[in-house]
Amino acid sequence: MAEVTLENVTKIYGEDVVAVDDFNLDITDGEFIVFVGPSGCGKSTALRMIAGLEDISRGKVFIGDNVVNDLPPRERDIAMVFQNYALYPHMNVRENMGFALKLRKMDKAEIARRVDEAAKILSIERFLDRKPKALSGGQRQRVALGRAIVREPKAFLMDEPLSNLDAKLRVEMRTSISKLHNRIGVTTIYVTHDQTEALTMADRIVVLKDGKVQQIDSPQVMYDHPNNIFVAGFIGSPSMNFIRARLDRENGGYVVKFGPTHLPLSREAAGEAKERRGQDLGEFAGKEVVLGIRPEHIEDASVEEAAAMTAAGGEESSMEVEPQVIESMGSEKYLYFDIGRDQAVHLDGAEDATDDSAADEADGGVSGTSGSVTGGEMMTARISAASQAKLGQKMKVVIDSSKIRIFDPETEQAIL
């Protein structure tokens, strides 16, 4: 077990294709870190540089106290789990798991002991004499994990280990991996394109886009306080809604306005902008901003739950909408509605952000429609199941003004 540190790590392919740009990260011993981002964001490249499967163009990677830049993978004492499992097809499960130990010329009895122990943890004892060919996807994934844990390495590196599994199994394995990590506590770096996996498993999440680190924070902080529009749109499913709005000074406080809707900002909000972002809301007063509202912060005004929101923001924190699609999830309803063309914000990253994670929820059954619906001028609200909303029938929704985010439309960075 060890800390892993990345210092200005950069990967350049050929002359000028920058795959990873100036990556800095301190991973503490035993931490579960998730690299997440759309495909091509450099997350796998970063992982492979830590593994030693990819040269590091600039910067340093430390495992423990040692710079490992020039060490081959075998001298780094890390274990890796690959997306397609990469089990050796000509060896049975026992040989697969013991391969690394055998290469280290470990005592046969000790190898057997460790393999048996790992097999027990992963409940794959029954398959030890089978070849990978005779195993199901989930079983293969367990063997791949087993091969990693018998090593008792300094760190686990996992490259999209669950993306070849079906939705239900993925949710199951997610829990298994989390449990496994809690049990053995080895520093783990986990790469995924699935923000749900990131949110559910990570101690800290690293969001990457185009090789650049966008934000490094714990899941809750990242969800509540995204650094920029990209992170805000990428983390969370269904995605955050973005609306073109105006920030105005009113009665000594600040108000975000779009159409007839007025969302008052609390005094604490201004303080938070100052403290967290170093931004003075006054500078943006009278200017256009991008307003970000998470779907769960919009509620049908006629249901009980909306009362508190209305009380906090006043009557004007609501808007009139006409539902285009209503999806009933049982426990709640997803409401999709249009906003005016003037208010729509078109983002390059938004399409990537509404990834297939909705479909990943085995119990959900959302089947990813939210992704196609929320793009462009569509907004999503996650409202109470008690709502009587009807398709095409105008209704009032209220927005929780205490939870809104504001972004600078120029830099796309968070103001609040």
Place this chain on the structure above:
Amino acid sequence: MASATATGGSKSNLNVILFYVFLFLFVLVSLFPLLWVFKMSIVTKADLFQSPATTLVAPPISDNYGTIFSNPDFRRALVNSTIIAGVTTVICLFFGAICAYAIARLRFRFKSTVMTTILAISFFPAVAIIAPLFVLFSNVGLINTYWSVIITDVVFALPLTIWILVAFFKELPKDLEEAAKVDGATTVQAFRKVIVPLAAPGVFTTAILTFIFAWNEFLFANTFLFDATTQPVTVAIPNFATVYTVDYGAQSAAAVVVTIPLVILVLLFQRRIVSGLTAGAVKG
């Protein structure tokens, strides 16, 4: 195949019958020359020259086999063939595997040019280079040694070996090697313990094709080797002809004997060859 088509109705019954009829015809056409040679090897000289040719012979005789095996030169030739084809195969596989692995795995410029150049070597008509090679081998004293034939066989077989092996190595997922490296293997260990066993069907197929090529080679052997101590069977068989007579019976028997090792090889490794030839087509 039959079971797949044999579901329901007289139409599929017809399909099954047709399948076996054509299968039989195909096998007959393929095997006929071999069967005929075998027939020639077990009949008397008188029967051999009968016109029209007899098909059924009774009783079969083993005289011709007696003739060839009592001939020490022929026995020697079998050994020579085995040595030449065996050594050629080992050399081709060793260098071919290393070379093919590098080509399949490394990224470098002009890769396709290199591959084409390798293939171009086998484009040379053997007859065109045989005279210069003869002079060359004479000068370095290799004429009438195994090496003269082994070297030329390797030159002509290696491109084939490399091409087939490159295709096999490319099929192997790169992740497996990376997994092995992360697991603590050196590049050589990863190659030996993971890549080679996985490529085994391909390696076997290549080995057998190379062996057959070298075993059947005639032109170089006939040119560079002068006496029975080094000549392989392909050269020894025509030697059953003298100035005055040609012993067709003995030649047929020899041809049968020479074919048998290949048949045994293929039968022994049949499963591996089949899985090798279809590798990539059916991905597990």
